[in-house]
Amino acid sequence: MTDFDDWLRATFAETDGFTVLIVLVSIGEGRVDLLRSAHLHVIGDDIRWPDMAAYLDGSGTAWDAVVLFRAGREGLVADDVARDRLDQLVRALNGDRTLIRDGEFFNRDGLRLRLDDAEPQIPMFN
Template sequence: MKSDFEHWLAAQFAETGPFTLFILLVRITPSNAVPLKSSYAHLIGDEMTWPEMRGLLDSARTPWDGVAFFVGLGHEGGPLPDPVAARRLKDVEADVKADPLTLNRGLFFDREGRHLRIDEAAG
């Protein structure tokens, strides 16, 4: 059975073709989602399984509870050039630090590859 991540990846690739993927590892607490580490990758296919992705994420050697993915595309489609991707990654990090609800603008998954959503805490 495919994970939510695998379904999303196949649908995203079918829609856009190759793309840049911004990746934010997140620690989830009862009242917050805290960004831990980030990176980006250029995806040129949809063959990656959740166990393969999780293995790559775990290689960051940072305990994480969730991961957020954001898609980046060049002006004419396809992956972003590396300098542009590096700058955009900093923007994504800043947006999530300023407002964790920004995670909902991307795709947010738990360690099992299941789709998550961040809700505003009742105050």
């Protein structure tokens, strides 16, 4: 079991179905870059992390992490609503990566990640 599996089961139990907005990201050298996005209707809690990771790998891009956002408190939303909300989300994330904190952030192993503010590093001299 992974953190993703726990989150999915708990969220499905709360909603009995929901639409999730998915944003794949790359992480490196102090940067978080947005790669691809999609939405998915979750109508059961039987998908596990290996299946989800395989689905994400189907994007054809190398990714380091994924951020998941519920499309709305109402649970399942129509495709056109999900597309509009995903577009708004990606535009917002392009302007402010700290919004990732509002989502569920997982690494390639399905474990939770946390986005911290970068702190200046004190140079080390020998």
